Every structure is written in structure tokens, then in C-alpha cells.
Amino acid sequence: MLVLTRRKDESIQIGEDIEIKVIAVDGDQIKLGIDAPKHVDIHRKEIYLAIQEENNEASESNLSILEELSNQFKKN
Numbered sequence: 001m002l003v004l005t006r007r008k009d010e011s012i013q014i015g016e017d018i019e020i021k022v023i024a025v026d027g028d029q030i031k032l033g034i035d036a037p038k039h040v041d042i043h044r045k046e047i048y049l050a051i052q053e054e055n056n057e058a059s060e061s062n063l064s065i066l067e068e069l070s071n072q073f074k075k076n
Contacts, residue, residue, distance in 0.1 A: 004012055011021040017037050024031040034042055043051065 006012065006022045008022050008025055011019050013019050018040065019035040021033040021035070022030055023033045036042060
């Protein structure tokens with residue numbers, strides 16, 4: 001993991017298209033501004049993990065439905 005130190009109004013650049021800027025520092029919290037292309041999804045980590053879990057649950061449920069349909073077709 002790359003660790004960088006930045007102060008208020010300083011940025012880091014990721015590739016040509018993504019800039020992350022420290023907007024404010026207040027106690028133990030910082031506010032970041034992220035400038036990235038619209039096609040790049042940006043989520044807080046906990047939200048990203050929740051989305052992944054929901055996607056996994058949905059795909060498992062779809063798989064079981066497909067297996068049931070497949071078994072019904074095999075019987076006929």
C-alpha cells in the first residue's frame with residue numbers, strides 16, 4: 001500500500017483521469033474531493049462491500065431458480 005501525506009488543498013493524481021483532493025480537515029475526519037470520469041464508480045468501502053454482498057445473494061438466488069427450471073425441463 002502506498003501511503004502519502006497531504007495537507008488541506010493538496011491533491012494526489014491517479015493516472016491521467018482521477019484526482020483526489022483534501023478539501024477540509026476537522027479533528028479526526030477529513031473531507032475529500034474526487035474528480036474522476038463518470039464511468040468510474042466511486043463508493044465508500046462499506047457501501048461497496050454491501051453492494052457486492054447483494055450481488056452475490058442475487059446471483060445465488062438466480063442460480064437456484066435456473067437449476068429448478070433445468071430440473072423441470074429434464075423431467076419433461
